[in-house]
Amino acid sequence: MLTTVEKPNSGPARVSPNFPHQTSGIGQTKAGVINLTKPRKILIYLLIGLTALFFITGLLLRKDQDHTRPAPSRTVPRQYAYYRIVEEKTGKLLMTVSSAPVTKGDELITDDNKHYVVVKVEKNVAYARYMETVQFMD
Numbered sequence: 001m002l003t004t005v006e007k008p009n010s011g012p013a014r015v016s017p018n019f020p021h022q023t024s025g026i027g028q029t030k031a032g033v034i035n036l037t038k039p040r041k042i043l044i045y046l047l048i049g050l051t052a053l054f055f056i057t058g059l060l061l062r063k064d065q066d067h068t069r070p071a072p073s074r075t076v077p078r079q080y081a082y083y084r085i086v087e088e089k090t091g092k093l094l095m096t097v098s099s100a101p102v103t104k105g106d107e108l109i110t111d112d113n114k115h116y117v118v119v120k121v122e123k124n125v126a127y128a129r130y131m132e133t134v135q136f137m138d
Contacts, residue, residue: 080124088119088127102126109134 036044083102085095094110106118108128113136116128 083121083124083126085116085118085126085128087116088129094128 078101080101082096082098084093085097085102085108086093094116095108102118102121104118104121106126108116108118110116113134115131115134117131118126119129120127
């Protein structure tokens, strides 16, 4: 069953009872399509353009950042209760780790700000190579 609705300055418009949202007029829906005015279209295009601009700018700025090496994979099962990390040349004990397995590529900074990288792991002993002394800002 269809009903007739009078519109000003135009003839009658038919509105389906199955689609009560169907009306005609500026900025309202008609058969599921939005009829936007020109200023609203410009505003929407401007917002889409600004969003794209910010997204692209963020990607470009991210490219300039200093990317550090990701942490080594922790797929190595923990075989020992603890691991000892010793200095490669002198054999000096640097650290004992009991919370996680130590793998090649792990890094540590000692309490005297020396940066070491683990270069070899044999059983529960990891050998670390001195890289540099790190300076921290106060």
